[in-house]
Amino acid sequence: xxxxxxDVSFDDVDFAHLQLLQCKKRxxxxxxxxxxxxxxSNPHNISPExxxxxxxxxxxxxxxxxxxxxxxxxxxxxxxxxxxxxxxxHEISFNHERVTDLLNRLPSDSDLSKRVPRVIFxxxxxxxFYTLSKYxxxxxxxxxxxxxxxxxxxRAVQDADYCIDTAEELIDLVISEKEIDRADLSFPxxx
Numbered sequence: 001x002x003x004x005x006x007d008v009s010f011d012d013v014d015f016a017h018l019q020l021l022q023c024k025k026r027x028x029x030x031x032x033x034x035x036x037x038x039x040x041s042n043p044h045n046i047s048p049e050x051x052x053x054x055x056x057x058x059x060x061x062x063x064x065x066x067x068x069x070x071x072x073x074x075x076x077x078x079x080x081x082x083x084x085x086x087x088x089x090h091e092i093s094f095n096h097e098r099v100t101d102l103l104n105r106l107p108s109d110s111d112l113s114k115r116v117p118r119v120i121f122x123x124x125x126x127x128x129f130y131t132l133s134k135y136x137x138x139x140x141x142x143x144x145x146x147x148x149x150x151x152x153x154x155r156a157v158q159d160a161d162y163c164i165d166t167a168e169e170l171i172d173l174v175i176s177e178k179e180i181d182r183a184d185l186s187f188p189x190x191x
Contacts, residue, residue, distance in 0.1 A: 004107065005174045008083035013178065016171055017185045019077035023070045023164050030066045030157065060148035064133040067156035068126040074163035075123045078102065078116055081170050092123045107173070115166045122159050129156075 076086035079098065082105040087096050099120060106113045129148070136144040175182065 004105070005082065005177050008174060008178065010180065012080045012083050013171065013174055013180060014185050016077040016080040019073045019080065020164065020167050020171060021187060023073045026066055027070050027157070027160050027164060030063055060150060060153040061133045061144035063153035064129055064148060064156045067160040068130045068133070070160035071122050071126050071163045074167040075119050077167045078119060078170055081167070081174050082106070092120050094120060112166065112170055119163045119166050122163055126156065126159065
């Protein structure tokens, strides 16, 4: 029996795992910094709704910048998880040959075949805000604080969570199919 991911190397899966670990640590930091609730012992469990209800004081520009990085790293982890080298750009185009390779390697009988294209779209969507969130529009003397608001930041957190969850689901699928023991991955206890 030929399984779909037999040709994916352990090193590719481990690299994807490390990318996802970086995403999860970054989004946990964003959530911890934003959340003014009573219990922040596990920032992974803070939802965008919790942030909205907490009255958190957001720095939308910083949140969006960090979340864009999470979206991009999660997307690149998805590529490596199925043995495709990621596109070396912030914005990942559906027309790129590697995206076609990635999409062809997704299980057609899984929700992932619909979720991963959305992750690709979100890299395009948030890439457009990345520079604006850092610098604003200096030639017009418009700071990023004037362009972005709390709703934008909460949306960025929600989209980053979506991308991370999608990448994690695909990694779990490939780890299961390849019968990789999580203990063999780099820093196994941190995800």
